[in-house]
């Protein structure tokens with residue numbers, strides 16, 4: 001997250017502790033795969049299940065965070081990578097009155113949220129504008145890169161053409177009896193001594 005901010009020169013905001021990411025989490029990894037990862041000892045998955053529990057169904061989560069759920073479902077339908085119904089989670093350590101009950105000991109995944117600008121965050125999240133600005137700048141830089149790539153290709157073509165013109169010019173200056181050395185360069189490797197045999 002810090003890296004994105006530095007590379008794109010967009011300052012990182014401070015978390016406003018709205019609790020939205022604590023009560024409406026939807027990791028990009030599908031539920032079953034996440035369980036498998038946790039069983040295999042993967043750090044993220046283990047940390048995740050140490051604090052998060054799934055909502056009974058999408059409707060339950062949707063009542064609380066309709067906007068995030070809508071946007072997440074829309075994003076998922078675009079990728080079409082997982083056919084199972086997506087699962088949304090809430091943290092067992094979030095209190096409506098006191099916020100995070102284990103704030104000083106919260107896992108790394110909480111400290112690093114949202115991590116990437118591609119992550120869907122609620123409008124109440126302090127990082128909402130940050131994700132939009134980062135995505136916009138990334139898109140702009142990507143299209144600038146495409147233009148530069150195109151320009152480089154054109155420049156290479158010009159260089160190639162100039163080289164061809166210059167070779168043609170040199171070729172014209174070579175006496176006709178030696179031209180075969182240029183046209184068949186491998187023959188020029190034949191030693192004049194050997195060539196007498």
Ligand code: SF4
Pocket residue numbers: 014015016017018019020021022113114121122124125126127
């Ligand atoms: S949703 Fe954003 S602002 Fe709210 S607690 Fe999470 S990181 Fe902080």
Ligand code: SF4
Pocket residue numbers: 021022051091092093094095099100101102103106107110
């Ligand atoms: S541990 Fe704290 S910061 Fe992390 S999700 Fe739970 S309530 Fe939020």
